[in-house]
Amino acid sequence: MKWKKHDRRSMVGVFREMFLAGISILCVSTVIAGQPPDGAALVGNETCLSCHEEMGEAFEKTVHGVVFSAEGTKGALTCESCHGPGSAHAEESDPELIFNPAGQNQFGGRDLCVACHNTANFDNWAFSTHHTGDVNCSDCHRIHTETEMAVKKAIPELCYDCHSDIRAAFFMPSHHPVKEGKVECLDCHGIHGGGGRLTQDNSGRELCFSCHPEKEGPFVYEHAPVMEDCNICHTPHGSVANNLLSQNEPVLCLNCHAMHFHATIDGVEGAFTVPHNPSRNGVSTADGWKKGMLTKCTQCHSEIHGSDMPSQAISTSGNALTR
Template sequence: MHNPWKPRLVLAGAGLALITALCACSQPRTPLNAILPIPAEAELVGNDSCCECHEAPGEQFSHNVHSLLADFEYEANGIEARGCEACHGPASRHVETGNPNCILQFGKLDALQSSAICQSCHTAGDTMEWRHSIHAGQGLSCTDCHSIHSNTKGLLSKPQEELCLSCHQNVKAQLHLPNHHPVKEGKMSCNDCHNPHGSQTRPLLRTDERKSELCLTCHMDQAGPFAFEHAPVTEDCTICHSPHGSVADNLLKQNEPFLCLQCHELHFHTNFRPDMEKLARYAADGVAGAQTTLNTINNNGIDDKHAMQMAMMTRCSQCHPSVHGSDLPSLYTPGGGSRLTR
């Protein structure tokens, strides 16, 4: 039945999504004076005055990505100061008195204050959602992970794997299981799947859609489309797989057939006494395997003793190799005939 409201609902949903995206891209910036203890009477003095005393940090900063900023990049963010004072505030009082309290010291600022300084520039791209992220909600600041004066990639205070796993000990343990993504081998990093600065998804994933979309960016051979799709694949790969590591092969949460049996009941030919009348009807309809099974039972009888052994020691993928999807049904007759649907 035609629903006249459907087009309007689709347009309304699209409009709401657009408004949400625009709001997210234009976070209002809180004036730094409102949350930082900046001396009102201090004036700008320039980098040279800072480097007269702070030679080592000055040398580090000269090779830092922040030292390469152009004037228009400061002006685009409404920042009058340049270099050191862009983050530490006007330094004239500090230069005159030598009092460290007359300059902004990141070590004495709380997480909200120090992150606000960074976000006076970093409000787009990966850092756009920092204010609403899990890490910010846990009281972390930018300087907990970044060393601003350093010259390392991403200004990280430690290598990324070491940095992330220093807190996420459960993930560290999973990455040392027999099957794992090659993070500790250096072939990929946490940042390939996660955005540590914030995401609309709960585990900080680099996708706003279902989890499988992220997995399929690398595992494209499993993407399909297939005529017969395995529902968990299109819903969430982590239903069957543990992405950080597992004991079972292929990052499966459990070995076959036990993983499959959580959703799929055991087949009639492997674990219990079959319904002979139904089996005969399947054989008459040409269902693949039914006549062979019927002949085996008629010739050898029913082997109840070993039926459960067969069920529990056979991998489902021996008969169903295309577990992510296939253009063939699970049971089919190559020359035609009906499927096992009754």
Template structure:
């Protein structure tokens, strides 16, 4: 941890202390109940929890890779945790689905069509989706699984089990114009789209992480021995910075790459 930021740990130290105290307090006064759980699975009327093992009978191709997935970090095999972790925490209680012989959306929820089960736990993402600029997930035009694989190894990549997923593949399936080949490509594309964009939601147009030249200067190192001089490349940009953001002030407008200009001016 960076020394300048040690003071930043104070708030969450307090938070940890509060959390542990609350937990201890509650543990001494409450009793366990199957009607109370920290995860609220989608409701399937009349169904009860059956556990992952039952799901494996038909969905082995998913359950056998699940121990390698990000969501397995929350999975407990203990029967008392059925519905709190594992398949049914996202898909709902499975007994009626099994009784009906399975089938797509037959007495089972598919978070691929409805993001609500995902947002039950990922509340901070729900908050981001409510910002002015966002992907239309809450509006029902997109779903979490358009970009994420909830069962696979790397949740930030395309579905496909344990492998063969590539950086920014999920963005490229819609944003072809930005991810196409260029004669002169912006090196920043090698670092991935999320270096500059906040995909769930942002207060900034184009879902940018920052809105001014600070975004660019993080990587385009400036040599400022003389405070009045800011070198980007070997060009003093000090007079340009005041004109606006690097890509809005009429200069580097081809931010993803250019077909004709090596300095990405257009």
């Protein structure tokens, strides 16, 4: 390995060199743990570029190229920092004799990319569903060519490759504006295992409230499922029902609540009497039930996510969420 000689010989410089050496050793040791070409030695960038000139030119334009060219890292981070010792490959031109990070998996020891991408977003990469599902960094990212965030395809098409059912959901009448390009998958999903905005575990109500804070409360009058999980009533990717509801009203509400008010008249057709209140005697028709089923609960219970103001009817102690 070629080391850049610094003019300054201060202790900071020495520590910097030691640290860079550590990174290189770490990267190389990772490579060795993954697929060690026996007896291979470091050959340096010039040897690599003698055959892979086009790839080198393209790489320089990438964000990795900028980092590799920076003052503190130039010469320390090379092709072999990721690909391992290349002498055997250079001599034989055999792709099997060089480490290909695209082939690394969760059994390959420490993850190569996370060694440098060591921020909060990657804290839980080793435990993430993508990682345990053998999704490799290079399944989504293209390292040697200039693309936005080095991804192979633009998001969300990249995600749809595996999650086609989610693409279908976004074509439902009610959906988050992902296909319109106004919201993207990364706004909600910590795909590298990291947390979302101000969320505890990047899931559930905490995540939703990062964009819909008016529904978080805490309210004087609560609606219990709002405290529990937004997904009890909503399906976030797309729905046939309005407002991303998993079912239309009133059927959704009737999953937990009985119909009331409109159901106070018999369901049979014909004349009926109300002995204790004769003024309400009348003739019932099936139309009464239609009225009930065709009324949306939120037309009265309009503050369904919670309210600080008491409703008018005392039978609920103000908790009817109508105000």
